Amino acid sequence: MQHTATHAAAPHQPWYKVLYIQVLIAIALGVLLGYVAPDTAKSMKWLGDAFIALIKMMIAPVIFCTIVHGIASIGDLKKVGRVGLKALIYFELVSTLALLIGVIVGEIIQPGAGFGADPSKLDATAVAAYAKKAADDSTVAHLMAVIPKSFFDAFATGDLLQVLLISILTGVVITGLGERGRGAIHAIDVAGEIFFRIIGLIVKLAPLGAFGAMAFTIGQFGIAKLGNLAGLVATFYLTSLLFVLLVLGTIARVCGFSILKFLAFIKDELLIVLGTSSSETVLPHMMQKMKRLGASDSVVGLVIPTGYSFNLDGTNIYMTLATLFLAQAVGADLSFGQYATIILVAMLTSKGASGVTGAGFVTLAATLAAIPGNPVPVAAMALILGIDKFMSECRALTNLVGNGVATIVISRWEGELDPVKLREVMAHPVAIGTEIADDKPVPAGP
Template sequence: MAHTLADRPAARDVSPAHRTPWYKVLYVQVLIAIVLGILVGHFWPKTGAALKPLGDAFISLIKMMIAPVIFCTVVHGIASMSDLKKVGRVGAKALLYFEVVSTVALAVGLLVGEIVRPGAGFNIDPATLDTKAVASYVSRAKDEGVVAHLMAIIPNSFFDAFAKGDLLQVLLIAILSGFAVSQMGQTGERITHAIDTAGKMFFRIIGMIVRVAPIGAFGAMAFTIGAYGLGSLWNLLALVATFYATALLFVLVVLGVIARLAGFSILRFIAYIKDELLIVLGTSSSETVLPHMIQKMQRLGASPSVVGLVIPTGYSFNLDGTNIYMTLATLFLAQATNIHLTFGQEMTILVIAMLTSKGASGVTGAGFVTLAATLQIVPDIPIASLAILVGIDKFMSECRALTNLIGNGVATVVVSRWEGELDPVKLRQVMAHPLEIGEAMEREPIPARPAA
């Protein structure tokens, strides 16, 4: 049986003799790259905008590995379960958790929007806005309604899901494949072993790709600042600041309480996934760290089978940051255009957002498309008002992605605990020294899960 790093003595991982020099630590490199990207984008905007391919290339490298990693992880997890009813039970618990916490996030956005009122005083006439900038988003929103999104989960063919890289389509065929393999006896065991071996190979490739994360973060941040400029923040600074403060409040209070009930500290958990958070900060997409999060959650003590189901599903159904953004931005647009919403209208927005938010994903800009879809259903707020947010949405996408990532990590630990498959020894070990353990894991990559 293969062993994960968390199975080994902690002393070996955190001893001073084995610590990596600071300049070789991934999160330090990414942080430096982000700072350099901001400087280049600010002082040499044309050069910064021209560096966009660096960020795009890194995101593409990661995205090309997501489908095979998810497939192998989910198939291996389901095929290794002795009780197949457990798959349905885990899925039901995960969806219940997602719905409850997502609704809380939507409500928090509404509450803060009503209290702070970041859009008050703008007095904007929607008729004077240039709607060309939002035309593409509105078009995508029309094509990505709730029914269309649900139908799109079914791929045209088995391999079409891999070709398009659609996360939910890959998840569907992986679940079906896992059930099929689990019923094939000894042949299924051989297939499971082969899939597990392939998964370890894919994770090794991910480990190599992540090493160039600083380059990707540098290019993406330089482009953001160079193309949009820090100056575009000032006019709408109240909304940006309110959104970041609300997301921070949600993470520390709501997710903090959930984490405490599950037996760990949210601050120590954030320290544990610091590398992933910085990569997301640089790329504005939580998908860039999806494979790494699968490894991190398993090394934290969560069950591999639970991780394989909760993490991929959460990327479409547990988007806390996107939910906060949707209701807060909706109220902002109403206030900025002097539209008074009654309590009943706000509750309608809440219910509609509960549906439309399930169509978002971890891709950059998906939150803006989902907001457009919500406004199309809510006729009280003119969809042309979206033009107000175009210039600053890029700056808020980082916060959405960061909050989504933390929320999915917490959800994985909670569902594992509900299932009685959370290793308390590993959890205590990692949470006692999150920075040292995380650094040791980056230095010594190990296959993601034990063999069946």
């Protein structure tokens, strides 16, 4: 798909009609309601759940149409393999950096030092469900879970890796059909346009979803709980900010753009993620914005969905930082070998996480259980259970930025992006509702 900057033709909107302002107001009202009337605020949870469910029901068909169109339209399976390999190499390098930064900051600041928690007095039942889920999710089980029970079961469950698998297989087969596959490509293009326009309608409800999710969070957990463990929360947010500005910022500069301009370019998506605590709610919008920057269908279709399972920078920072916090809180002295195990295990367990709230907590349980000698009992996770929701927003935000930067990097690596045009388009972002409505697949072929 080819895109041009459309900022000159975009009509000026009153401030109260701008989506990100509506979301900001909704978040503020949600916090206020949660503080003033906690019981009422908790009853607003269904608004956030409904919005997330509406978006999630469209993710599988959008990814399928985008990937199949991307693979079939270029007709070059070697490029698909090349893009996939480059993406996995990039994911592994940056994810490892995120894990190491979590360890380094945790050792320097030591947010759990002096906490003095007694492991024998911790309530293990509070985190028993997370521990069981982590224990059941072995490497083999995770690999087998990538294969859906049937072609359509992937759409029914909405598992991103399952959808990715059947999308790649379908795209490869249609490419092999040659001229006979053009009818299928056209049908998929039309379906993709329909799905994106449905999302354009759903996204108008983002302020309601953000209000409900934020009101529930404050009403359920309270601002007081955030204050009890403010050191860990502040350290995590600071570490994530440093990672975005320094690590991703350096990568961005090498690729010819400013990380701050990029953050401004995706501000609508960032605010929706902040309100809903789920990066999946903006997956379709991110795909469209990356295409507007000049990335091809094939790169966007492969990098963004794959990144949601393999490039979770925020989750990686969280796992190593939270592990060190809990070790310090219970007075455990970790050896060099145990540090190495934490990083290696986290590199594997993080690949099973997704953009859904709570997935990071499950992967943390799996990481703790795998440390030799069990110096940090899984029951210690009860110490941060009450504030995990406050950190899930930061995990989702960092994951989203990381996947956006990854898409641009791989596109530049493929020689698709012009740095001058990239900066020009990035400097004039299009409103999120217009982005979905105006952008549609370009039919393959002449």
